[in-house]
Amino acid sequence: MEKVINGTAVQVNDQGYLTDLNEWNKDVSIEIAKEEGITMTDEHWEVIAYLQDQYRNNVPLSIRGIKKSGVINIKDFYRLFPGGPLKKASKIAGIPKPVSCI
């Protein structure tokens, strides 16, 4: 379905995840983050860039992957994206909701 975010029309699924990463940009991202109650900072953008890289390289996301990322540790990940960090961060990054149970 179509959703207008900050004046830009993007395609999202029924849970609000972008269906095409090409439609992602920082303005869209900031708006989605706001909806999730998150104000973006440099720290956030670093994580978002990492998640998008992983997605482009077809690496499934997991909390173990975050631990090994070298970009952020798990404690800070929860601090930056409180209340379901991997789900929220993926939404803000414009990539699909992670499917792993870990």
Place this chain on the structure above:
Amino acid sequence: MNTNPEVLTAKPEAPAKVRKMLLILSKATIDNVYAAFILANGARMEGIESEIFFTFFGLEAIQKDKLDKLHVATVGNPAMHIPTLLGGLPGMEALATKMMKKEMEKLDIPPVGEFLEILSDSGVKLWACKLAMDMFHLEREDLIDEIDEVITVGDFYGRAEGEGTHLMFI
């Protein structure tokens, strides 16, 4: 049987959302330990609080010198599809455990020690049961550093307050 139409059509109240999972781990077989860990981590990943109370044999999963040596049970476990007599042969448990660990590694499931670090970093509270500690003559130093505290059953129940709290015994 109540045939009052009002009663029959009355909708039950929507259950409260899960806000906190309190898991009690009383066993040290790998399948049970991982069930507890995956449920605890899964809760945090959904924004749900979670805590694990390690009691009885569950304490083996948080003892520094034992947590890497947990096994799957090959005897008395029909789902293993190994006849009981064979399951008891020397080396069977080790073999089955090795195979299971290999499969878990393929799915990127961390080993017990690393999983405990992940849980602790994710904000899962980890408690050890005082009575079981006394029974097995264990000291705080025998446990991994990530354990928050050694507490009593009463202390643990005290953590259950608040709507949407669920207790699960494993």
